[in-house]
Amino acid sequence: MTTGTIPSGTNRPSKLKQRGHLGSRLRKFWPLYLFLLPALIYLALFHYAPMYGVLMAFKSFKPIKGILGSDWVGLYNFARFFRMDMFRTLIVNTLTLSIYALAAGFIFPILLALLINTCVLRRFSRVLQTITYLPHFISMVVMVGIINLLFSPSLGMFTHLLNALGIIEGPLTLLLSAKAFNDLYVWSGVWQSMGWGSIIYLAALSGVDPALHEAAMLDGASKFQRVRHIDIPWIMPTMVILLILSCGNLMNVGFEKVFLMQNAMNLGVSEIISTYVYKMGILNAQYSFSAAVGLFNSVINMALLLSVNALSKKLGDTGLM
Secondary structure (H helix, E strand, O other), X not given: OOOOOOOOOOOHHHHHHHHHHHHHXXXXXXXHHHHHHHHHHHHHHHHHHHHHHHHHHHEEEXXXXXXXXXXXXXXXXXXXXXXXXXXXXXHHHHHHHHHHHHHHHHHHHHHHHHXXXXXXXXXXXXXXXXXXXXXXXXXXXXXXHHHHHHHOOOOOHHHHHHHHOOOOOOOOOHHHOHHHHHHHHHHHHHHHHHHHHHHHHHHHHOOOOHHHHHHHHHOOOOHHHHHHHXXXXXXXXXXXXXXXXXXXXXXXXXXXXXHHHOOOOOHHHHOOHHHHHHHHHHHOOOHHHHHHHHHHHHHHHHHHHHXXXXXXHHXXXXXXX
């Protein structure tokens, strides 16, 4: 009997078998894969094909020369961004606003879903669902318009109400206050997205076995104890997945709402990476520099996503892959 290393081609039959299995599945379920084809085409055209423009971040882009014809400058645009006085301000403002929005906006859809799920009055729970879903369909421009109408220094409803009650005298200056910007942005977003975000948790709660609640009630468990020991552990994997995805978008604070709420008085806290990229790239025509800043933002998001996913899998068994 001869001994030695296993030939490198020993695992080749298994690979061929897997390929054959995939081919048989394609032939057997081709109508289902055909339905998947439009989504793949969409991803290829609108998500992967535009990645060709990433080259602009490493070039001194001139529209007349095109991306390939422009001069290669390497990491110059990134170094320029890191050396700017605005760099620290942009990072701090973006992280402060995004972490605040994540902390406030993550828990309220869970609480709302648990409240609706445990509500005995079915009609009331359906009405509550409808009322909390509706703000999601308000456009961002209209949403900022509502904020302006409510908190306007001269014509705002809260200005007149607080003046009539004698709480304040004169205009309410929340819209002009840098300290109030984060609160207005975050809590208006919580109100707008809370109902829509609770849908996935309600779907997860619908899979809870009623026998678990019946057994807990026979043991004398209160409603709060059933929520704590049955409902919350059941939706915990869903919570972890959504938290990982939210961390992957931590640096992508909503551009439209921040830009519409900006003014000269709150610019010190409202200038974030996305608004800065718009101003430098579109308004100032510094395409390569703005592309470098945007690429830096995307790399940080990807690193956060992978890090949080690895940490989640290390602490438990839940992860994206």
